Amino acid sequence: MKKITVNSLSYSTVKQFTEGCTHQAFLDKVDRCPKIGTSAAALMGSGFHSVSESYYRALLLGHKLDADVLFRVFEARWNLANQDEIIFGAKHTQESIFNQAKQLIELLLEAEKPKEILAIEKPVQYQLTDDLKVIGKADLIFRDSQGRLVVSDVKTSATAYSDSDLYNTTEQVYTYGLFFSEPVRLKVQLFIKTKTPRYEEIELNADDVNFSDWKDKFIQTKRGLEHNVRYKVNSWKCKTCGFSYICKQQCNDTIQRKAA
Numbered sequence: 001m002k003k004i005t006v007n008s009l010s011y012s013t014v015k016q017f018t019e020g021c022t023h024q025a026f027l028d029k030v031d032r033c034p035k036i037g038t039s040a041a042a043l044m045g046s047g048f049h050s051v052s053e054s055y056y057r058a059l060l061l062g063h064k065l066d067a068d069v070l071f072r073v074f075e076a077r078w079n080l081a082n083q084d085e086i087i088f089g090a091k092h093t094q095e096s097i098f099n100q101a102k103q104l105i106e107l108l109l110e111a112e113k114p115k116e117i118l119a120i121e122k123p124v125q126y127q128l129t130d131d132l133k134v135i136g137k138a139d140l141i142f143r144d145s146q147g148r149l150v151v152s153d154v155k156t157s158a159t160a161y162s163d164s165d166l167y168n169t170t171e172q173v174y175t176y177g178l179f180f181s182e183p184v185r186l187k188v189q190l191f192i193k194t195k196t197p198r199y200e201e202i203e204l205n206a207d208d209v210n211f212s213d214w215k216d217k218f219i220q221t222k223r224g225l226e227h228n229v230r231y232k233v234n235s236w237k238c239k240t241c242g243f244s245y246i247c248k249q250q251c252n253d254t255i256q257r258k259a260a
């Protein structure tokens with residue numbers, strides 16, 4: 001087995017490793033296997049993320065993009081995916097998702113604009129321990145009307161946030177907040193994809209996160225990856241996992257070996 005050394009970690013890898021299937025994290029981040037299949041919901045999320053990024057980048061330059069242009073950004077991102085491999089849930093079609101995207105774009109255009117945008121997709125990097133760096137990208141950094149620094153993340157969600165969704169997002173944005181040397185406000189801009197879509201701006205409380213527990217998650221993930229702590233967690237998430245073709249193949253190989 002090839003020895004690996006983990007020098008840097010993002011919050012998303014830590015979350016994937018500590019709360020999901022570690023086999024998936026290895027296939028993704030260590031083995032670098034290609035993904036086959038993308039869930040329509042994930043594609044909707046990344047498409048809308050591209051929309052908000054373009055919108056705020058244009059605002060930073062003093063321009064305001066209209067709904068048509070923003071929808072073309074969404075479509076362009078959607079079309080990057082292999083159309084034959086998009087996995088739709090029971091309730092959605094491409095048409096229903098595109099309509100939802102248009103409604104979310106309207107909500108984005110109606111939302112209050114940040115006072116003074118400082119950065120979009122700001123790379124964040126700092127040393128957590130002697131041998132581990134934290135890396136990430138903060139969606140939006142701006143100053144509010146009182147001059148305070150705000151770190152904000154743009155999210156889409158099928159439903160209003162549960163306590164656990166809120167905690168996970170707080171932990172993620174907290175990770176970016178630690179990069180800055182001045183006090184920051186943490187925020188999530190939540191686009192909820194209910195029948196009538198809603199927009200909520202939620203203030204996140206950094207005190208909800210225990211620094212020592214948060215740090216342990218990064219250290220445990222580093223150790224787990226370096227010591228090949230690989231196990232499968234079969235769950236409903238397997239349905240939209242881009243690596244399920246490998247999992248099935250490995251199972252078939254094992255069955256054939258046992259039968260031989």
Ligand code: SF4
Pocket residue numbers: 021023024027232233234235237238241242243244247
């Ligand atoms: S298909 Fe399921 S068990 Fe296999 S890697 Fe994906 S999430 Fe893990």
